[in-house]
Amino acid sequence: MSTLGESPAVLAKRKHVKNNIWCPKTNVEDDPWCDPDNPKMISYKDTVKATSVIKEHIAKTPLNRSKCCVQFNMELYYKFETVHRTGSFLERAALYSLSMLDDEQRAAGVITASLGNWGLALAYHGQRLNVPVTVVIPYTDKCKVILRYQNYGANIIQHGKDLSEAIRKAFIIKSERQNLTYINGYDHPHVIAASGSIALEILEQLPQTDVVLVPVGGGGLIAGIATVAKKLKPEIKIYGIEPKKCCSFFKAMENDNPFQTVVGATVAELLAVPKAGFNAFYTARSLIDKMVLVEDNWISRAILHLTEEEKMVTEGAGATALSAFFATPIILPELKGKTVVCVVSGGNTDYFTLCRNIERAKAIEGRLIKMRLTLICETASHEHACVVKRIMDSMFLDYKFSEDPYNPIQSCVCFPNPMLY
């Protein structure tokens, strides 16, 4: 179903929300680039322009064949966007949107709200192009993130528990300092156009692509890729993969309009965008062939697979596209034997998250089991028992003594032979 949109006459008569005297609420979140009443559709030409601007500074990212094509029963390729300096594809968008600012805007600075990757990319390129950058991120427990922002000289503010609150705060700051430019990381037309450059590269490197799997957060990436891919090769299929716990784009497709959703905590934390982007939705809704929802467990397994087999470190969001193939039961049987490209969008994960995902994936695959052993030790005296306990303390993290210290029950983790798929 596709409409021609509102007629120009209707649009001309549309009045903006008037300030009611009784409720003088001003809409703080007023972004001229991402107006819900006036969504912009990105065209192929915009993408080509974006590509030519960023080509000098950003090298083509590798498109590697998977080592496990036989296992997956298809010609699987990965587009690794993890090799960028700040570790995600958003560098392309950051460079392009900053390049498109005029000198006055550059001197004044930009502000944005981000879950992590977008702000980092903007900070890095802002430092290179001498543009002051302010980033508002939701409260995070990751020390490393703050450190990285500081390394790139960005002004960082933590506020709010999810992206919506951070966006709101960013707009409040912008209303106080009028000359800042707000750049939406998943919906700004320049961001979408620059993301399309990935599709240009994919089709150059692998013209015989049948399907492209794209992770979806706010929708910027898939909008850009879909625009280009469908223009260059109309029979190509574009699938959007979203985590079940934060499926704002999926819900927007169902509802035919983006709306505010509640996002849960998920492995793919950088896709936790509560409200899908308007421009992205408008651009992509008739171009996406299928939206797929995936469980967190499958994402963990995908992270483990990419670490072990392809030797690449990815974050949850990056592994989301591949996770569709780790679903049980199989959810995409129609892809057997086809040439499939998974976009691995980013690799910014910290040590704890990575280890926890790996452990969880191993447990799911049956490669990690937990055993409880009861050891009955006879000790010479109370002091001896204390010594034994101290030894246990240093050897095993997780153990319990029952009431008397003469019957310790240890619980340790062991690694049996891996389960064959």
Place this chain on the structure above:
Amino acid sequence: MSVDIEFDENCDPNNPRKIKYDDILAASRRIVGAVVRTPCTRAHMSERLGMDIYFKQEFLQYTGSFKERGVRNALISLSDEQKKNGVIAASTGNHGAALSYHSTQLGIPCIVVVPIHTALNKVNKCEQLGAKVFKHGIDMSAAKLHAMSLGKEKKMIYINGYDHPDVLAGQGSIGIEIIEQLPNVDAVLIPVGGGSLLTGIGISVKHLKPDTEIYGVETDKTCSMVESLRKNERIHLDIDSTIAEGLAVNVVGTNTFYNIKGLVDKIVVVKEDWVARAIMHIVEEERFVVEGAGAVAVAAIMAGLFPNLKGKKVVCIISGGNIDVTILARALERGMAAEGRLVKFKVTVHDRPGGMAELCTLLTNSGITIRDCVPERAWVKGDVFSAQVKVIAETRGWEHTKELIEQIKKHYKDYFFQEICDRPDRPSVGTRRGPCLAPNPVCMQK
């Protein structure tokens, strides 16, 4: 007349083979198409380390390591009868996997003998790639002995993974690729186990661009080549467990030892802790998963062992990526601890409602992340109402850790900080994150 089991005609100490550049050129032609021509890309950590570092990404090969090149060349060069009988090898993993993969591709029967304590995933890998795997021996020497006797029995050719002349020629193809991809390279840093990479790349690079500096890197636990060169004869080194398993070769190869003289500018030895830190930095900054052996070159640069290369174009050979994920996790943890970003300490708090909450609030307000917080009630000196809480926390660096210690000192009387770095003699490089690590800034004993 008893035949010496250990006698391998290709690696005879009395008749060492000289490898020529022509052999390497021929090898590189033979393996084209079957082996990945790996990219040599600039590293993001170049600025931080003060030189132009390029990574030759050999972990992108199908079995995850560079060994495929030598193996493919050796297999193609066998006579028809030798191909029918099959090949055998003793290997800790990478060579075995490469041999299994290519012999299956070429239709040659293959047996791999591994030491008993080899990691599970390596054994399974060889089996899945089509070889028969036998487990024998506590270390490589014992496994090798068994493999050679088995080989003589079944008339299979023993392919030495680091000493067979065809294998050496195959590894040299990396050198040709480096010069093609980066014509003005200044130095190449190569991990050294048995010496095949060093020899092969050394010969090819020195032939094509004689002013390039060739450096070998070993860890302090696997320094068989350094010791051998020092004593001017091949010595046997006992190797315990090491993070760089790919370099754990007890005796270096005959042919490699013979060919190396005059080729290598220097071989350096780096401590194992630096290897763990290098793995962590590569994971964080480059987002590649590398094994210990693959990270030693970067570790040597990070440890400040190459001050003469500042500002130069340096290629590090990332020889492989086959690391067990458990060991990866441990290496990351070690790396974090060595950088001062992981702190372990014990504090005695009041065991009343709010006691632990107070501690946690204090920690959170300092901006650190608590990863583990385990209370222990009995076996604590002091009054019955106190509990000792063991905390594992993540900080931003040494400075932040020092602040944390100040905070704890102010609010609590009874605390104990784990010794994090206990090697005051280690040379350190001033990283952007903080001052030198040598004197223990966080070691406090109660």
